[in-house]
Amino acid sequence: MxxxxxxxxxxxxxxxxxxxxxxxxxxxxxxxxxxxxxxxVIMIGCYVVFTVVSTLSLPTWLGxxxxxxxCTALGITIEAIAYRPxxxxxxxxxxxxxxxxxxxxLQNVALLIFGANTKSFSSVVxxxxxxxxxxxGNAGLTVTGETVVTxxxxxxxxxxxxxxVNKTRAGQAMLAVSExxxxxxxxxINVNATISLTFAIGSAxxxxxxxxxxxSYPALTPYTGSMPGIKAFVAAVFGGIGSIPGxxxxxxxxxxxxxxxxxxxxxxxSDAIVFLVLIIVLLLKPTGILGRKIQEKV
Amino acid sequence: xxxxxxxxAVVLSTAMVIASLAGCGGQSTKSNTFKIGGxxxxxxxxxxxxxxVKNGADLAIKEINAAGGIxxxxxxxxxxxxxxxxxxxxxxxxxxxxxxxxxLVGSVTSGCCVAVAAESVNDNMFQLTPSGSAVDCIANKxxxxxxxxxxxxxxxxxAYIGDNKLASKVAVIYDSSDVYSxxxxxxxxxxxxxxxxxxxxxxxxxxxxxxxxxxxxxxxxDNGAELVFLPIYYTEASLILTQAASAxxxxxxxxxxxxxxxxxxxxxxxxxxEGVMLLTPFAADATDEKTQAFVKAYEEAYxxxxxxxxxxxxxxxxxxxxxxxxxxxxPNMSVSELGDALEKAMTEITVDGLTxxxxxxxxxxAVNKAPKAMIIKDGNYSLIQ
Numbered sequence: 001m002x003x004x005x006x007x008x009x010x011x012x013x014x015x016x017x018x019x020x021x022x023x024x025x026x027x028x029x030x031x032x033x034x035x036x037x038x039x040x041v042i043m044i045g046c047y048v049v050f051t052v053v054s055t056l057s058l059p060t061w062l063g064x065x066x067x068x069x070x071c072t073a074l075g076i077t078i079e080a081i082a083y084r085p086x087x088x089x090x091x092x093x094x095x096x097x098x099x100x101x102x103x104x105x106l107q108n109v110a111l112l113i114f115g116a117n118t119k120s121f122s123s124v125v126x127x128x129x130x131x132x133x134x135x136x137g138n139a140g141l142t143v144t145g146e147t148v149v150t151x152x153x154x155x156x157x158x159x160x161x162x163x164x165v166n167k168t169r170a171g172q173a174m175l176a177v178s179e180x181x182x183x184x185x186x187x188x189i190n191v192n193a194t195i196s197l198t199f200a201i202g203s204a205x206x207x208x209x210x211x212x213x214x215x216s217y218p219a220l221t222p223y224t225g226s227m228p229g230i231k232a233f234v235a236a237v238f239g240g241i242g243s244i245p246g247x248x249x250x251x252x253x254x255x256x257x258x259x260x261x262x263x264x265x266x267x268x269x270s271d272a273i274v275f276l277v278l279i280i281v282l283l284l285k286p287t288g289i290l291g292r293k294i295q296e297k298v
Numbered sequence: 299x300x301x302x303x304x305x306x307a308v309v310l311s312t313a314m315v316i317a318s319l320a321g322c323g324g325q326s327t328k329s330n331t332f333k334i335g336g337x338x339x340x341x342x343x344x345x346x347x348x349x350x351v352k353n354g355a356d357l358a359i360k361e362i363n364a365a366g367g368i369x370x371x372x373x374x375x376x377x378x379x380x381x382x383x384x385x386x387x388x389x390x391x392x393x394x395x396x397x398x399x400x401x402l403v404g405s406v407t408s409g410c411c412v413a414v415a416a417e418s419v420n421d422n423m424f425q426l427t428p429s430g431s432a433v434d435c436i437a438n439k440x441x442x443x444x445x446x447x448x449x450x451x452x453x454x455x456x457a458y459i460g461d462n463k464l465a466s467k468v469a470v471i472y473d474s475s476d477v478y479s480x481x482x483x484x485x486x487x488x489x490x491x492x493x494x495x496x497x498x499x500x501x502x503x504x505x506x507x508x509x510x511x512x513x514x515x516x517x518x519x520d521n522g523a524e525l526v527f528l529p530i531y532y533t534e535a536s537l538i539l540t541q542a543a544s545a546x547x548x549x550x551x552x553x554x555x556x557x558x559x560x561x562x563x564x565x566x567x568x569x570x571x572e573g574v575m576l577l578t579p580f581a582a583d584a585t586d587e588k589t590q591a592f593v594k595a596y597e598e599a600y601x602x603x604x605x606x607x608x609x610x611x612x613x614x615x616x617x618x619x620x621x622x623x624x625x626x627x628x629p630n631m632s633v634s635e636l637g638d639a640l641e642k643a644m645t646e647i648t649v650d651g652l653t654x655x656x657x658x659x660x661x662x663x664a665v666n667k668a669p670k671a672m673i674i675k676d677g678n679y680s681l682i683q
């Protein structure tokens with residue numbers, strides 16, 4: 001019975017990682033850069049929902065829509081101001097360091113505006129927990145509304161994104177840019193617009209992930225996004241960075257490993273175990289579980 | 299080069315002469331009042347703490363003077379700022395010595411207190427820190443504490459749970475990456491051996507994995523825990539309470555002073571904290587007579603609600619009064635004689651204060667007090683009688 005609870009919690013946590021990891025993996029696949037500010041876009045999304053719903057007492061759906069719109073705009077802006085000018089830089093380190101800078105900038109802006117005090121996020125999910133196996137007291141299996149919504153949202157997003165990439169012209173353009181951005185440009189694809197679109201989608205997903213994250217774990221601080229962001233990045237590498245199904249599988253596996261190692265090995269060592277598994281996977285399969293072999297062009 | 303050395307020598311010897319004169323001055327101004335000095339940060343990042351201590355002690359001293367002083371002697375009071383800097387704290391100590399200080403209340407923060415204690419031991423100056431909670435603060439024989447040391451909170455919590463038979467099976471969720479939390483947990487676990495309850499699950503988290511507590515709660519439930527002990531800060535505790543409620547667990551929760559503040563988390567559903575018990579030295583909205591009188595007087599005098607630090611300082615002054623009365627000490631005793639007398643008296647007195655009932659001290663300077671347990675009721679902290 002406990003095992004089932006752990007498994008469900010693991011999948012739920014993993015689903016959040018997976019949605020965040022989708023943002024990392026799409027940006028990496030297409031722009032070949034690591035957007036370390038992704039985790040902080042999540043945090044900004046949460047603050048938008050918090051401000052709209054809890055401070056201004058407006059309806060939850062309005063907060064959600066505003067968060068998605070604002071995060072999308074934020075993602076496009078960050079790309080245009082901080083990353084695009086550096087895309088042709090000699091060293092790929094330049095854009096990586098800029099991304100870390102943007103991450104700290106967002107954290108400190110949030111610190112300035114909202115302060116360091118923890119805020120308690122009101123869940124955007126309004127579904128009663130499901131009690132399985134008639135239970136008394138602390139026994140039995142309870143699946144919270146947040147868990148159900150998180151897991152379903154993750155599956156829906158994953159399916160829609162796969163369809164989008166494979167079936168639409170914009171999606172095809174993304175694939176082409178990720179394959180070879182010079183050749184794609186020669187074929188008449190607007191590379192800048194495609195990369196902007198990628199950031200827009202990634203950041204919108206970040207807003208969704210943030211709402212789900214904070215609904216399940218409702219303590220909101222300016223650093224809320226940073227650790228889940230790093231874990232999701234690990235999930236993306238784990239599943240094979242650049243691959244959409246890879247991010248999904250990596251996220252879910254990471255969540256399950258984290259929760260099960262906490263439950264059956266040691267609650268203190270769970271992070272160590274997660275990263276150990278990552279190292280082992282990368283040693284055996286350097287491009288991740290679903291990663292493609294990269295052929296170096298000469 | 300030679301000239302520079304000579305100039306330096308002149309400057310240094312002058313400084314020494316001035317210093318020795320100042321020292322003499324300190325000794326010669328012995329008067330008919332007890333001179334109590336205070337040190338703490340009244341400006342800078344920790345100003346809230348320093349100002350609270352300054353005011354709390356001030357209030358107690360005014361009350362005592364109005365009621366006729368200690369053994370008929372009035373108290374003079376001088377509080378110096380240390381800006382949360384250990385070096386400035388030592389400078390403040392020297393300035394107070396020049397003023398003729400007999401007894402020191404301070405320093406407010408642990409780091410400064412350790413630095414000042416290293417100096418005050420040479421003078422055998424009686425030193426009582428209201429709020430320096432580190433064990434190192436009381437390493438010297440002349441220093442005593444008003445607040446609990448961090449580890450003592452663990453012992454106090456275990457004893458409270460055992461004595462009041464709150465549960466027979468207890469789970470602990472603690473932060474293994476934090477000294478405060480893991481220190482309390484270690485002592486709690488050691489003391490639990492002597493108590494009529496059993497720790498059925500001890501689950502840790504770290505600063506990198508403090509969002510998901512589902513596993514820790516599930517393990518507590520699987521092992522049949524009735525009570526979960528949370529020696530952690532309120533941010534994580536608010537998450538644990540929320541997750542426990544949404545997963546439908548029914549535990550009693552028990553915490554230390556780190557939980558003080560949980561009702562202040564913005565937008566937190568305080569009904570989730572209903573029934574949570576915590577050992578905290580002081581809560582301004584506690585309903586006992588002594589606290590209410592103190593809060594009222596403090597608000598009238600300083601225009602704000604007193605915090606735990608103000609209460610600690612207020613108690614510190616009354617503890618000094620009790621020790622002086624016990625020792626029959628007089629202001630004309632030298633600092634070192636006074637120190638010896640008060641250090642002995644400290645181990646013999648029992649004081650009922652705002653921050654604890656029947657406070658007693660051992661020779662090592664740590665306080666032993668029946669901790670005050672609060673329960674959160676109707677969105678307020680209220681004292682368990």
